[in-house]
Amino acid sequence: MHARLWAETRAHHLDLESRFSALDMESPSGYRTFLAAHALALACADGWLRALQSPFGEVIGGLCRDVEADLASLDAARRARSRSVRHLDLATPARDSGILYVIGGSSLGAGVLLKRLRGSDRTGAGSATRYLASERLRLLWASVRPNLAALPEFGPPADQTIRSAQQTFECFGAALQTVEQD
Numbered sequence: 001m002h003a004r005l006w007a008e009t010r011a012h013h014l015d016l017e018s019r020f021s022a023l024d025m026e027s028p029s030g031y032r033t034f035l036a037a038h039a040l041a042l043a044c045a046d047g048w049l050r051a052l053q054s055p056f057g058e059v060i061g062g063l064c065r066d067v068e069a070d071l072a073s074l075d076a077a078r079r080a081r082s083r084s085v086r087h088l089d090l091a092t093p094a095r096d097s098g099i100l101y102v103i104g105g106s107s108l109g110a111g112v113l114l115k116r117l118r119g120s121d122r123t124g125a126g127s128a129t130r131y132l133a134s135e136r137l138r139l140l141w142a143s144v145r146p147n148l149a150a151l152p153e154f155g156p157p158a159d160q161t162i163r164s165a166q167q168t169f170e171c172f173g174a175a176l177q178t179v180e181q182d
Contacts, residue, residue: 001148001149001151001152001153001158001161002145002148002149004153004154004158004162005098005101005148005161005162005165008162008166009101009102009162009165009166009169012165012166012169012170013169015169015173016169016172016173016176017109019173019176020034020037020176025113025116025117026116026117026120028074031074031117031128032071032074033176033179033180035067035070035071035074035128035131036071036179037172037175037176037178037179037180038067038131038172038175039064039067039068039071040088040175040178040179041088041171041172041174041175041176042060042063042064042067042103043064043088044088044090044171044175045060045099045103045168045171046060046061046064047092048092048093048096048099049096049099051092052092052093052095052096054096054099054100056096056100056140059136059139059140060103062134062136063103063131063134063136063137066130066131066134066136067130067131069128069130070128070129070130070131071128073128074128088171088174088175088178090167090170090171090174091167093160093163093164093167093168094160094163094164095157095160095161095164096164097144097147097148097151097157097161097164098160098161098162098163098164098165098166098167098168099164099165099167099168100140100144100147101144101148101161101164101165101168102165102168102169102172103137103140103168104137104140104141104143104144104145105141105144106137107137107138107140107141108141110131110132110133110134110137111132113132114129114132114133117129117132148161
């Protein structure tokens with residue numbers, strides 16, 4: 001299932017990756033934009049998972065708190081709150097597995113970005129790396145992978161997982177666009 005999921009979400013993944021890569025992550029404003037977009041998208045995903053009664057809702061809630069703490073550390077608390085109040089009004093995906101695939105899979109890029117930020121003194125990120133360094137994120141990915149492997153490659157559960165992952169990528173893209181328009 002993982003190979004099919006990657007193949008059918010690859011364009012979404014690459015589009016989102018290029019949009020986030022366009023941010024100057026070593027500048028304070030670029031890193032704040034990254035965090036604010038993640039705060040908005042994770043809040044949306046948290047609502048989806050709670051609506052789906054997913055046992056992973058609390059994990060995503062913890063990631064939301066990590067991002068908000070990072071924003072507060074960057075003295076962007078006022079803007080973080082104003083963005084958090086606004087929410088993305090997007091339809092809830094049919095399955096949590098696609099949502100978790102996108103968020104859990106982001107732990108791989110988070111590790112790379114964390115190393116880059118810690119090697120730069122331009123961001124002023126300092127300790128504002130709770131989200132990127134989150135053990136929750138790594139553990140989520142470790143638990144998602146076997147769940148995905150257990151899914152059949154074809155049929156309604158697989159199709160719903162793929163569509164849920166696509167919706168989640170779209171959510172992160174909408175969050176970035178919303179934050180950039182501020």
